[in-house]
Amino acid sequence: xxxxxxxxxxxxxxxxxxxxxxxxxxxxxxxxxxxxxxxxxxxxxxxxxxxxxxxxxxxxxxxxxxxxxxxxxxxxxxxxxxxxxxxxxxxxxxxxxxxxxxxxxxxxxxxxxxxxxxxxxxxxxxxxxxxxxxxxxxxxxxxxxxxxxxxxxxxxxxxxxxxxxxxxxxxxxxxxxxxxxxxxxxxxxxxxxxxxxxxxxxxxxxxxxxxxxxxxxxxxxxxxxxxxxxxxxxxxxxxxxxxxxxxxxxxxxxxxxxx
Amino acid sequence: xxxxxxxxxxxxxxxxxxxxxxxxxxxxxxxxxxxxxxxxxxxxxxxxxxxxxxxxxxxxxxxxxxxxxxxxxxxxxxxxxxxxxxxxxxxxxxxxxxxxxxxxxxxxxxxxxxxxxxxxxxxxxxxxxxxxxxxxxxxxxxxxxxxxxxxxxxxxxxxxxxxxxxxxxxxxxxxxxxxxxxxxxxxxxxxxxxxxxxxxxxxxxxxxxxxxxxxxxxxxxxxxxxxxxxxxxxxxxxxxxxxxxxxxxxxxxxxxxxx
Numbered sequence: 359x360x361x362x363x364x365x366x367x368x369x370x371x372x373x374x375x376x377x378x379x380x381x382x383x384x385x386x387x388x389x390x391x392x393x394x395x396x397x398x399x400x401x402x403x404x405x406x407x408x409x410x411x412x413x414x415x416x417x418x419x420x421x422x423x424x425x426x427x428x429x430x431x432x433x434x435x436x437x438x439x440x441x442x443x444x445x446x447x448x449x450x451x452x453x454x455x456x457x458x459x460x461x462x463x464x465x466x467x468x469x470x471x472x473x474x475x476x477x478x479x480x481x482x483x484x485x486x487x488x489x490x491x492x493x494x495x496x497x498x499x500x501x502x503x504x505x506x507x508x509x510x511x512x513x514x515x516x517x518x519x520x521x522x523x524x525x526x527x528x529x530x531x532x533x534x535x536x537x538x539x540x541x542x543x544x545x546x547x548x549x550x551x552x553x554x555x556x557x558x559x560x561x562x563x564x565x566x567x568x569x570x571x572x573x574x575x576x577x578x579x580x581x582x583x584x585x586x587x588x589x590x591x592x593x594x595x596x597x598x599x600x601x602x603x604x605x606x607x608x609x610x611x612x613x614x615x616x617x
Numbered sequence: 618x619x620x621x622x623x624x625x626x627x628x629x630x631x632x633x634x635x636x637x638x639x640x641x642x643x644x645x646x647x648x649x650x651x652x653x654x655x656x657x658x659x660x661x662x663x664x665x666x667x668x669x670x671x672x673x674x675x676x677x678x679x680x681x682x683x684x685x686x687x688x689x690x691x692x693x694x695x696x697x698x699x700x701x702x703x704x705x706x707x708x709x710x711x712x713x714x715x716x717x718x719x720x721x722x723x724x725x726x727x728x729x730x731x732x733x734x735x736x737x738x739x740x741x742x743x744x745x746x747x748x749x750x751x752x753x754x755x756x757x758x759x760x761x762x763x764x765x766x767x768x769x770x771x772x773x774x775x776x777x778x779x780x781x782x783x784x785x786x787x788x789x790x791x792x793x794x795x796x797x798x799x800x801x802x803x804x805x806x807x808x809x810x811x812x813x814x815x816x817x818x819x820x821x822x823x824x825x826x827x828x829x830x831x832x833x834x835x836x837x838x839x840x841x842x843x844x845x846x847x848x849x850x851x852x853x854x855x856x857x858x859x860x861x862x863x864x865x866x867x868x869x870x871x872x873x874x875x876x
Binding site for chain 1: 655657734740742743745747748750751752753759
């Protein structure tokens with residue numbers, strides 16, 4: 359693997375909602391096979407940043423390059439082609455509740471790639487196995503599963519099309535510490551098995567340390583610090599220190615109003 | 618302060634125009650995407666069952682009582698100038714041209730339009746629509762187009778059934794309560810009925826079906842802010858569809874009348 363190969367490259371990405379600047383010029387690069395975790399408080403623009411890279415939101419300015427290809431403003435078949443490189447684990451799971459678990463996991467292969475249903479079911483059950491779920495779970499509906507199981511199914515769905523890039527939106531939020539660690543292990547394993555590039559957003563430091571090679575911190579729409587995960591305790595940045603130690607006192611003030 | 622009413626008027630006009638514009642753009646995108654493959658046949662069939670088959674009891678009950686009251690009311694009115702013989706024609710023409718499509722439309726708007734807004738709205742706030750996009754599936758093609766197609770195809774059939782049941786209601790009241798001769802009643806019903814009466818009702822039904830599905834999908838797709846937002850979207854879908862049905866009903870009638 360060529361470590362110098364840049365998979366995702368963002369330059370000067372800006373996004374506002376009304377008068378509020380949510381992203382104020384974001385520059386970041388992620389090499390192929392690397393796992394970047396973006397940390398930051400609630401409402402700091404983490405989710406918006408992911409959605410801009412995914413193309414769910416369109417930034418007002420800046421460039422988002424995937425494998426060197428500019429993706430801001432592309433549509434139709436080009437967008438679908440780029441989208442095939444992505445897998446996304448949504449915060450709430452975002453499983454389709456009208457479909458069975460296996461149909462959820464097989465959704466991408468069947469609907470987007472035209473894999474016949476029996477073959478797609480095999481893929482789905484294999485992916486469910488990869489996240490530690492027995493085949494019986496495949497016949498259930500998402501509403502019948504616990505939160506941790508839903509996260510696993512969602513992870514299985516995210517990896518079903520063997521994406522080159524996987525996004526994790528707060529993968530451990532709302533889980534107990536043990537289940538959170540199980541999910542962390544699965545994330546590390548799945549990303550490694552696929553050889554994928556990963557971007558995760560979280561405010562769970564235990565999770566961040568475990569799943570990342572590099573960490574970037576976002577504050578008020580800007581990336582204020584980035585570096586290797588091992589260096590995070592020696593950042594000498596008061597914002598980063600306050601965040602990773604979870605102190606109420608410090609340069610970061612609580613944001614009272616939602617964006 | 619003297620300008621306040623004008624300011625308000627201007628603001629309301631602008632808001633209204635914005636709404637008309639965004640609904641039109643939504644409709645255009647839905648129709649354009651709907652004509653492009655892949656076609657989600659399973660989704661269309663599911664929606665046709667939901668809109669047509671499961672609406673039969675509600676629409677049937679509405680139609681039979683409307684037919685019955687129509688016969689009774691016309692009798693009371695027409696008896697004053699000895700025109701009771703016209704009741705079969707009045708019942709069948711009122712039903713096919715006007716009451717069948719309008720009442721079926723309003724009932725379906727309440728039943729199906731609300732359900733569409735609630736389902737799509739919930740999918741929006743739980744990120745399921747974003748999840749569709751990341752699985753390379755266009756939400757317009759997968760969610761909106763099948764509902765529009767199903768509604769346009771199904772409402773005319775539903776209205777034909779409503780017409781039949783409504784005429785049956787009128788027949789029952791006329792024959793068993795008002796002592797009409799049963800064969801004469803049926804003969805008069807059929808003899809005076811013109812193709813255009815039924816045809817105009819069926820065209821109306823197709824248009825109403827489009828409006829119901831459009832408003833249900835539009836309001837759901839654009840809902841935000843959790844449970845409350847979904848509730849508001851549901852209400853807005855039913856109210857806007859009902860108003861549009863009554864408005865379009867007049868203009869469609871005028872268009873047919875002018876022929």
